[in-house]
Amino acid sequence: MHAVGIVAAAGSGLRLGADLPKALVPLAGRPLVAWSVDALRAGGVAELVVTVPPGQRDAFAAVLPADVRLLDGGATRTASVRVGLDAASVTADVVLVHDAARPLTPPDVVRRVLAALAAGHPAAVPVLPVVDTTVVVDDAGVIRDAPPRAALRRVQTPQGFDRAILAAAYARLAPDADLTDDAAVVRAAGVPVVTVEGDERAAKVTVPHDLAVAERQVRR
Known part of the structure; x- marks a missing residue:
C-alpha cells in the first residue's frame, strides 16, 4: 500500500507568541514540523508533502x-490540504493528513x-475519550445542555483516507x-469514518x- x-x-505562530510560522517553532531544538514529518516516516509513510506559508x-x-x-498553502487549513492533495502522487493508494502542530504523535498511531x-475502511481517524463533563452554552454563556460523554471522542491526526475517495470529496x-x-470533508460526502485509538502524546501545540x-x- 503506497x-x-x-x-x-x-x-501562523501568533497564538504561540512567536514571530515565525508555528511549524518552525522549536521543540527541544527542532522545529515542530520536523518532528511531525519524522513521526509519519517512522509509522510507514514514505512520500511526504508539506504545505507551508507562502514565501x-x-x-x-x-x-x-x-x-x-x-x-505554498492556502488561506485556510482546508485550502492547504486541497493543495497538498492535488500534488499527491496519483499512484498513491491512501493519504494521511497530519497537523504539523502535533509533533509528538507516536508512530504507532500512524x-x-x-x-x-x-x-478496507475508506477513512480512519485516531480518537481519545472525553473525560471532562462537556456542556453546551448559549451566547450569554449559560449552560443549556450537557450531552452524555460516553459516546464523545476527541479527534486527532493523522487522519487517513482512500486517496480517490478523499479527492472526490474535496x-x-x-x-x-x-x-x-x-474527516468532516468526507463525512459531508456521505463516507463513513472509522476510529482507531489515539494517544495523549499526540496533543496539539496551540498556545505556549x-x-x-x-x-x-521530550525531556523525560
Whole structure:
C-alpha cells in the first residue's frame, strides 16, 4: 500500500507568541514540523508533502529532508490540504493528513490508521475519550445542555483516507469551504469514518502552555 502524507504547516505562530510560522517553532531544538514529518516516516509513510506559508519554502527546506515536497498553502487549513492533495502522487493508494502542530504523535498511531485503511475502511481517524463533563452554552454563556460523554471522542491526526475517495470529496466541496478537519470533508460526502485509538502524546501545540508540556515530555 503506497501512502502519501500531507502535513498542514501553513499556520501562523501568533497564538504561540512567536514571530515565525508555528511549524518552525522549536521543540527541544527542532522545529515542530520536523518532528511531525519524522513521526509519519517512522509509522510507514514514505512520500511526504508539506504545505507551508507562502514565501517560506526556503526556511522549511533548511530543516526538512530534501525528498519532502514543499508547496505554498492556502488561506485556510482546508485550502492547504486541497493543495497538498492535488500534488499527491496519483499512484498513491491512501493519504494521511497530519497537523504539523502535533509533533509528538507516536508512530504507532500512524500504523493504526494505516492498518484500518489496509483492512478496507475508506477513512480512519485516531480518537481519545472525553473525560471532562462537556456542556453546551448559549451566547450569554449559560449552560443549556450537557450531552452524555460516553459516546464523545476527541479527534486527532493523522487522519487517513482512500486517496480517490478523499479527492472526490474535496472535488464536491465548495472552493471557499473551511471545515475543521478532513474527516468532516468526507463525512459531508456521505463516507463513513472509522476510529482507531489515539494517544495523549499526540496533543496539539496551540498556545505556549502546550509547548511547555511538549518540552517536558521530550525531556523525560
